Amino acid sequence: xxxxxxxxxxxxxxxxxxxxxxxxxxxxxxxxxxxxxxxxxxxxxxxxxxxxxxxxxxxxxxxxxxxxxxxxxxxxxxxxxxxxxxxxxxxxxxxxxxxxxxxxxxxxxxxxxxxxxxxxxxxxxxxxxxxxxxxxxxxxxxxxxxxxxxxxxxxxxxxxxxxxxxxxxxxxxxxxxxxxxxxxxxxxxxxxxxxxxxxxxxxxxxxxxxxxxxxxxxxxxxxxxxxxxxxxxxxxxxxxxxxxxxxxxxxxxxxxxxxxxxxxxxxxxxxxxxxxxxxxxxxxxxxxxxxxxxxxxxxxxxxxxxxxxxxxxxxxxxxxxxxxxxxxxxxxxxxxxxxxxxxxxxxxxxxxxxxxxxxxxxxxxxxxxxxxxxxxxxxxxxxxxxxxxxxxxxxxxxxxxxxxxxxxxxxxxxxxxxxxxxxxxxxxxxxxxxxxxxxxxxxxxxxxxxxxxxxxxxxxxxxxxxxxxxxxxxxxxxxxxxxxxxx
Amino acid sequence: xxxxxxxxxxxxxxxxxxxxxxxxxxxxxxxxxxxxxxxxxxxxxxxxxxxxxxxxxxxxxxxxxxxxxxxxxxxxxxxxxxxxxxxxxxxxxxxxxxxxxxxxxxxxxxxxxxxxxxxxxxxxxxxxxxxxxxxxxxxxxxxxxxxxxxxxxxxxxxxxxxxxxxxxxxxxxxxxxxxxxxxxxxxxxxxxxxxxxxxxxxxxx
Ligand code: HEM
Ligand code: SF4
Ligand code: SF4
Numbered sequence: 001x002x003x004x005x006x007x008x009x010x011x012x013x014x015x016x017x018x019x020x021x022x023x024x025x026x027x028x029x030x031x032x033x034x035x036x037x038x039x040x041x042x043x044x045x046x047x048x049x050x051x052x053x054x055x056x057x058x059x060x061x062x063x064x065x066x067x068x069x070x071x072x073x074x075x076x077x078x079x080x081x082x083x084x085x086x087x088x089x090x091x092x093x094x095x096x097x098x099x100x101x102x103x104x105x106x107x108x109x110x111x112x113x114x115x116x117x118x119x120x121x122x123x124x125x126x127x128x129x130x131x132x133x134x135x136x137x138x139x140x141x142x143x144x145x146x147x148x149x150x151x152x153x154x155x156x157x158x159x160x161x162x163x164x165x166x167x168x169x170x171x172x173x174x175x176x177x178x179x180x181x182x183x184x185x186x187x188x189x190x191x192x193x194x195x196x197x198x199x200x201x202x203x204x205x206x207x208x209x210x211x212x213x214x215x216x217x218x219x220x221x222x223x224x225x226x227x228x229x230x231x232x233x234x235x236x237x238x239x240x241x242x243x244x245x246x247x248x249x250x251x252x253x254x255x256x257x258x259x260x261x262x263x264x265x266x267x268x269x270x271x272x273x274x275x276x277x278x279x280x281x282x283x284x285x286x287x288x289x290x291x292x293x294x295x296x297x298x299x300x301x302x303x304x305x306x307x308x309x310x311x312x313x314x315x316x317x318x319x320x321x322x323x324x325x326x327x328x329x330x331x332x333x334x335x336x337x338x339x340x341x342x343x344x345x346x347x348x349x350x351x352x353x354x355x356x357x358x359x360x361x362x363x364x365x366x367x368x369x370x371x372x373x374x375x376x377x378x379x380x381x382x383x384x385x386x387x388x389x390x391x392x393x394x395x396x397x398x399x400x401x402x403x404x405x406x407x408x409x410x411x412x413x414x415x416x417x418x419x420x421x422x423x424x425x426x427x428x429x430x431x432x433x434x435x436x437x438x439x440x441x442x443x444x445x446x447x448x449x450x451x452x453x454x455x456x457x458x459x460x461x462x463x464x465x466x467x468x469x470x471x472x473x474x475x476x477x478x479x480x481x482x483x484x485x486x487x
Numbered sequence: 488x489x490x491x492x493x494x495x496x497x498x499x500x501x502x503x504x505x506x507x508x509x510x511x512x513x514x515x516x517x518x519x520x521x522x523x524x525x526x527x528x529x530x531x532x533x534x535x536x537x538x539x540x541x542x543x544x545x546x547x548x549x550x551x552x553x554x555x556x557x558x559x560x561x562x563x564x565x566x567x568x569x570x571x572x573x574x575x576x577x578x579x580x581x582x583x584x585x586x587x588x589x590x591x592x593x594x595x596x597x598x599x600x601x602x603x604x605x606x607x608x609x610x611x612x613x614x615x616x617x618x619x620x621x622x623x624x625x626x627x628x629x630x631x632x633x634x635x636x637x638x639x640x641x642x643x644x645x646x647x648x649x650x651x652x653x654x655x656x657x658x659x660x661x662x663x664x665x666x667x668x669x670x671x672x673x674x675x676x677x678x679x680x681x682x683x684x685x686x687x688x689x690x691x692x
Contacts, residue, residue: 051514106520113521122589123533123598130531130600132678132689179503187507193515202674202689204527210518222521 002060003158003170004177005053008184010151012046017148022140025100026198033195044188050092051213052184057085067354067406068247072255073164073277073303075244080161082240087154092214094147098140103208105129105199110218117226131201164303165408166278173403254374256322257301258310264318267293270423274313274377276408279303307407308378312417315424317380326380326424329373333383336371337390345369345391347456350384351398352376354406355440359398362449367456368396376400376437377410381417381426384435394434394459396452401439411439433462524604526669528576528612532679532686535596536588537656539620540565560642561649567593568620570657574603575613585619597657607671614677614686615662661686 019039021028032039061081064070070078093111097104112125128135162168171177196209210218221229249255260271262285272280285296297319299310304321311320317327337345349368351360352375360370369392373379376399384395397418399411416422418435426435438451542563550558567588574582581603589595661679663686669675676689 047514048510051510055510103518106518110521122595124600126600127531127533127598130529130678131674131676132531183503183507187511191511193511202676204522204525204672204674205520206522206525206672207517208520209515212513212516212518215518219519 001056001172001176001180002053004172004181005049005056006151006155006158008049008181009046009053010155012042012049013148013151015042016046020098020144022137022144025098025104025140026195029099029101030195030198040192041185041188044192045184047193047211048184048187050095051211052180054088054092054213057081057088061085063404065243065247068249069305069406071244071248072251073279073305076164077161078244079241080157082237084154084157084161085240086237087150087157089214091147091150091154092211094143094150096211096214097143098147099195100140100199101196101208102199102205103196103210105201106205106208106210107215107218110215110221114221114226114229117230129201164277166276167409169403251301251306254321254323255306257304257306258299258308258319258321260297260299261318261325262292262296264316265293265296265314266316266318267295267297268315268423269295269297270315271297271310271313271319274409274413275304275310276307276377277303277305279305280310280319307410308374309407309410309413312377312380312413313424314380317382317424320378324374324378326382329380329383330386333386333390337387345393347394347396347459348387348392349396349398349452350379351440352400352405352410355398355400356442359440359445359448362445363398363452366449366452368452373397375405375407375410376414377405377407377412379414381424384418385427385430388430388434394436394455396435396455397437398440398448399437401441411437434459523602524606525671526605526607527674528574528603528605529674529676530572530574530599530601530614530678531676533596533598534657534679534681535652535655536567536570536593537618537659538565538652539568558641559645561645566620568618568657570597570616570618572599573613573615573617574601575611576603576605577611578613586616605669605675607669607673609666609668610675611664611666612675612677612688613662613664615660616657616686617660617662618657655681658684663688 015038016032019028019032029043032043034040064074064078064081093107097108097111109126109129112129116124116126128139172180194209217233220232224232251257258279260280267282267285269282272278272282279300280297281300282295283298285292285294299319306321306324308321308324311317311325311329314320314326317325317330320326320328322328346367346369348371349363350371350373351363353372354375363370376397379397384397387395397414399414400406402409402411405411413422415437417424418426418437419432426432436451436455438448438455440448540563542561545553545560545562550560569585569587572582572584572586573580582601586597586599587593589598657679661684663677665688667675667688677686678689679685680687
C-alpha cells in the first residue's frame with residue numbers, strides 16, 4: 001500500500017508543482033484552493049494520501065517487527081526502510097512549509113530552532129523568521145527542491161529496500177487499492193482541507209491547524225531544550241536502525257540457512273525460481289557424484305532467510321534448511337504412520353506454524369489429526385501423497401493469508417504445486433478431492449472451522465478408503481536416503 | 488450464533504468511515520504553538536561588536552622582515568568587545584546578560600534572537616546594549632614615521648580601514664526606551680539599524 005500511495009503522491013504532487021510559485025508561495029496555493037473543480041481536491045488528496053502513507057508505512061514496519069522479519073538477510077530492507085520513513089517525515093515537513101500558512105511558519109520556526117542548536121551556522125536560521133526582513137526566496141526554493149527531490153529519492157531508495165526480494169509485491173490487492181484511493185478521493189472532494197491564513201511573522205499564533213501524522217513530535221520538540229529534542233530524535237532513529245541487532249537469533253535450529261545436497265540435485269532450476277529472496281543460483285557442478293547435471297543449485301547463506309520454500313519446490317528433495325527438507329518431512333510421515341493404527345486414521349490438518357494457533361484445539365475437537373509445518377510453501381507434495389497413501393482420508397493445509405506469509409510466497413507456491421502442476425507438483429495419481437487448502441485468517445474463525453467441517457463431511461460422503469495397493473505404505477514411495485550436507 | 492450476511496460489510500464500512508474521520512481530524516488538529524506569550528517582545532539583530540585591540544606601529548626594519556603580502560604598518564592584537572544586554576518591561580528587568588560575537592572565537596557578528604512574553608496593553612519597554620570591555624586606543628609608540636609616498640599612502644589606507652571598521656561596529660551603548668500599546672497577538676520587534684547605529688522598534692500592526 002505504501003508504494004502505491006507514494007506513486008499517488010508523486011502524481012498529485014506533480015500537478016500541484018505546476019502552480020507553485022516560490023516568490024508567492026501562499027498566494028499560489030490560495031489560487032489552487034480557489035479552483036473547486038481540480039485544484040482544491042487534488043491538494044486535499046495530496047495531503048490525505050500523505051497521511052495515509054504514514055499510517056501504511058508504520059503498519060508495514062510494525063507487522064515486520066511483530067513477525068521478527070528484520071534481522072539477518074532482511075536487515076538491509078529494515079535499515080533502508082527506517083531511512084525511508086525518516087525521508088517521509090522530512091518530506092512532509094518541507095511540504096507543509098511550502099504552503100507558508102500559519103502551520104507552515106510554525107514548522108519552519110520549530111525546525112530553525114532545532115537547527116540552530118547544531119554548531120553549523122553562526123547566524124541563527126531563526127532570524128530569517130524574525131519579521132524584520134522579507135524571507136529570501138532562496139529559502140522557499142531550497143525547500144521546494146527538497147520537497148521534490150526527497151520523494152523521488154525515496155522512490156529510488158525503494159530499489160535498495162527491495163533489492164534482496166524476488167518479485168516484490170508493490171501493490172495491494174486491487175479491491176483494497178480501489179477502496180483506499182476511492183475513499184481518499186471522496187474525502188478530498190467532499191471534505192477538502194481548508195487553507196490556513198498566510199503566515200505573518202509579526203503575529204502571535206497560539207494554535208495552528210496541524211497535521212499530527214507528521215508533526216506529532218513538535219509539541220515535545222517545542223517543550224524540551226533543543227539538545228534533548230535532538231537526543232530523542234537521533235536516539236529513536238538509532239534505536240529503530242538497531243532493531244535487527246536486538247532481534248537477531250543464532251543461525252541454528254530452525255534459522256539454519258538452506259543447503260543443497262548435490263547428490264540429489266538434478267539441476268532442474270526450479271528452486272532458484274521459487275526462492276522468494278533470490279538466494280539460490282545455478283552454478284557449474286564441480287567434480288560430481290556420478291552421472292549428474294552440468295549445473296547444480298547453490299544457496300547463498302547471506303541471503304537465505306530459512307523460509308523453507310525451496311524444500312517444497314524440489315522434486316528430488318535435494319534442498320532446504322536442515323530438518324525442513326522434503327526428505328525430513330517424508331521421514332516424519334513414515335515415523336508417524338509406522339506406529340499409527342491404520343484403521344483409526346483421521347483426516348489430517350497440516351497447519352502453518354505461524355497461522356493462528358487458536359484454531360488448533362477446535363480442529364482437534366472436530367476430529368482432525370493436526371500437524372505443523374514451518375510454512376505452507378515448505379510443505380512437500382510427497383509428504384501429502386505419502387500421508388494419503390498411508391491411509392489418511394484427506395489432507396487439508398491451513399495457510400496464512402497469502403499477503404501475510406512470512407515466507408512471502410508460501411501459499412501461492414503451495415497452491416500452484418497442488419493444483420497447477422508447478423514443480424514439485426502433487427502427482428496426478430493423487431485424488432485431488434482428498435486435498436484442500438484454506439486460509440487460516442484470524443478474523444474469520446467460523447469460516448475456517450466450517451471449511452474443515454465441510455471437508456471432513458465431503459471425505460465421509462465419498463467414503464475414501466485406504467488404497468489396498470499400499471498395504472506397506474512406508475516402503476511404497478521413496479527410498480530412504482540419509483540427508484547429508486554435501487558442503 | 489452466526490453474524491448476519493450484511494454484518495461484515497457493515498462493520499467494514501463503519502471502520503472505513505471512522506478511519507476517514509480520524510484521518511481528517513488528525514490531519515487538521517489544533518496544535519499549540521511555541522509562542523512564548525499572548526504577545527511577544529522579540530529582539531532580533533546582527534551587529535558587529537567593536538574590536539578591542541592594542542596596536543603597535545612597526546618599524547621599517549620589522550616591516551621589511553615580513554613577507555610581502557603581510558606588510559601592515561600597524562600590528563594589532565585584541566578581541567571583540569562583550570556587551571551587557573538588559574531588557575526592561577514596565578521598569579522590571581526581564582533579562583540582563585552578557586552577549587558577544589558569534590563563532591567559536593567570537594569574531595563574527597553578534598547574531599541575536601530573543602523572545603519574551605508580553606502582556607498585551609500599554610507597556611513601557613526598554614532595551615539597552617552597553618559595551619562591557621573598555622576600548623583601547625591606538626598606541627603609536629615605538630615605530631618610526633615612514634619615509635616615501637607609498638609608505639604614507641599605505642598608512643593612510645590602514646587608518647581608513649580601521650576607522651570604517653569602528654564605524655560599522657556597535658557603538659559603546661545603544662538603547663531604546665518607549666511606551667507603546669501592545670495589542671493581543673502581536674509581536675513588538677526590536678532590531679538594530681546598522682546605518683543609523685541605533686535600536687529601532689517595529690510592531691506587527
Ligand atoms: C516508503 C516507505 C516504504 C515502502 C514504500 C515499503 C515497501 C515495501 C515493499 C513493497 C516490500 C516488499 C513486500 C513483499 O513483497 O513481501 C517491503 C519489504 C520490507 N520492508 Fe518496506 N517499505 C517502506 C518502509 C519500510 C519501513 C519503515 C520498514 C521498517 C522499518 C520496512 C521494512 C521492510 C522489510 C524488513 C521488508 C522485507 C520483508 C521480508 O523480507 O520479509 N519498510 N517494503
Ligand atoms: S529444485 Fe532441487 S533439483 Fe532443482 S535445482 Fe533446486 S536443488 Fe536442484
Ligand atoms: S530457505 Fe530456500 S527458499 Fe527460503 S530463502 Fe533460503 S534458499 Fe530461499
